[in-house]
Amino acid sequence: MITVALAKGALLKDSVARFAAAGLDFSAVLDPDNRQLMVPSACGRARALLVRNGDVPVYVAYGQAQLGVVGYDVLREHQMPVAQLVDLGFGGCRMAVAVKASSGYQRATDLPPHCRVASKFTRCARDYFDAIDLPVELVHLTGSVELGPITGIAEAIVDLVATGRTLRDNGLVAIEDLFLTTARLVGHPLSLRLDQGDLRQIVEAMRSTTPVSKVTS
Amino acid sequence: MITVALAKGALLKDSVARFAAAGLDFSAVLDPDNRQLMVPSACGRARALLVRNGDVPVYVAYGQAQLGVVGYDVLREHQMPVAQLVDLGFGGCRMAVAVKASSGYQRATDLPPHCRVASKFTRCARDYFDAIDLPVELVHLTGSVELGPITGIAEAIVDLVATGRTLRDNGLVAIEDLFLTTARLVGHPLSLRLDQGDLRQIVEAMRSTTPVSKVTS
Numbered sequence: 001m002i003t004v005a006l007a008k009g010a011l012l013k014d015s016v017a018r019f020a021a022a023g024l025d026f027s028a029v030l031d032p033d034n035r036q037l038m039v040p041s042a043c044g045r046a047r048a049l050l051v052r053n054g055d056v057p058v059y060v061a062y063g064q065a066q067l068g069v070v071g072y073d074v075l076r077e078h079q080m081p082v083a084q085l086v087d088l089g090f091g092g093c094r095m096a097v098a099v100k101a102s103s104g105y106q107r108a109t110d111l112p113p114h115c116r117v118a119s120k121f122t123r124c125a126r127d128y129f130d131a132i133d134l135p136v137e138l139v140h141l142t143g144s145v146e147l148g149p150i151t152g153i154a155e156a157i158v159d160l161v162a163t164g165r166t167l168r169d170n171g172l173v174a175i176e177d178l179f180l181t182t183a184r185l186v187g188h189p190l191s192l193r194l195d196q197g198d199l200r201q202i203v204e205a206m207r208s209t210t211p212v213s214k215v216t217s
Numbered sequence: 218m219i220t221v222a223l224a225k226g227a228l229l230k231d232s233v234a235r236f237a238a239a240g241l242d243f244s245a246v247l248d249p250d251n252r253q254l255m256v257p258s259a260c261g262r263a264r265a266l267l268v269r270n271g272d273v274p275v276y277v278a279y280g281q282a283q284l285g286v287v288g289y290d291v292l293r294e295h296q297m298p299v300a301q302l303v304d305l306g307f308g309g310c311r312m313a314v315a316v317k318a319s320s321g322y323q324r325a326t327d328l329p330p331h332c333r334v335a336s337k338f339t340r341c342a343r344d345y346f347d348a349i350d351l352p353v354e355l356v357h358l359t360g361s362v363e364l365g366p367i368t369g370i371a372e373a374i375v376d377l378v379a380t381g382r383t384l385r386d387n388g389l390v391a392i393e394d395l396f397l398t399t400a401r402l403v404g405h406p407l408s409l410r411l412d413q414g415d416l417r418q419i420v421e422a423m424r425s426t427t428p429v430s431k432v433t434s
């Protein structure tokens with residue numbers, strides 16, 4: 001039985017569509033009445049685990065799921081030992097540094113040394129500010145990071161930006177991109193090595209259905 | 218201006234009721250149409266920050282909110298430097314070790330050494346298993362921890378239990394309590410020391426409206 005870890009939320013619909021194109025129909029997870037977290041595929045030879053974004057690499061790293069779909073941002077932040085197999089191209093957004101539009105800061109290096117930066121992605125933020133050699137104090141928040149500069153808990157934030165609407169609504173502006181992120185197909189390394197062909201077939205099918213123009217890396 | 222950090226979710230309604238009894242009307246945050254995360258009180262002398270559970274102690278520790286309401290479980294897990302002022306008595310549940318009902322484990326010490334335990338509260342779990350001298354491997358999950366024993370990623374979980382329904386629905390049973398948790402009024406230590414009486418008045422009013430029978434510690 002193949003188990004696939006799918007992230008609830010923004011990536012779910014496209015993830016299901018891409019597995020369907022590869023022959024695994026998990027459309028039952030999109031039923032608004034579905035309360036189950038473990039859902040069999042229509043063909044019965046696989047099942048989907050419906051988990052939170054950050055838990056996808058955990059289930060795959062421990063081999064409880066052989067495959068999973070999750071954003072590159074989560075992979076960068078959590079650094080779990082999973083194999084990145086395919087850039088699926090959807091769910092594109094960027095990890096960016098944002099500040100109050102009224103602050104006048106034009107780029108990250110304008111930020112005052114030792115200022116506070118709020119983020120859900122403190123590891124990504126730490127790596128970035130280390131790389132540009134700017135010492136900052138990171139404040140880990142778990143949600144609504146755009147409140148940071150408004151309340152004054154932080155001078156800047158590091159957060160995912162898709163359309164930029166949340167930033168605009170809160171008087172913020174992105175001044176620097178850390179990296180682009182898209183959904184990735186990941187796999188459990190040992191399961192891939194021991195695979196008799198079932199996993200490879202799915203991975204190849206998902207790779208071949210990826211629109212080339214959407215692949216960012 | 219007094220700023221109060223309130224946790225979205227299960228504690229919100231009671232938190233608003235208790236502040237109302239102390240003279241601060243934040244009922245606007247309960248309006249289902251409310252999209253604002255920073256909401257003034259009806260009297261205009263205070264405002265509420267509507268944030269996630271785990272972020273309440275962060276905003277209070279940094280002094281962006283002088284007061285906040287959050288579960289004792291979050292305080293134990295995050296260990297931020299905030300003053301615990303009043304046990305508000307509501308939001309009661311217990312942090313428990315749970316296993317598959319079919320596992321036969323009767324208590325935490327029955328678990329095999331070096332087994333895996335999944336939890337959102339890995340610091341609480343670590344402290345507990347250290348205290349009973351049982352070495353376990355902790356798997357940090359961010360949601361749906363009850364999936365842990367079902368998928369086999371962990372033999373046991375440490376999670377909050379209110380009615381026990383989620384456990385029952387997933388074939389799990391609680392075998393040990395770590396501690397009881399209720400909502401707590403917390404404060405920013407420096408703001409409390411510099412207070413001219415405004416904060417003390419609210420704290421005293423909230424203390425005096427706490428039903429004695431509900432206080433658990």
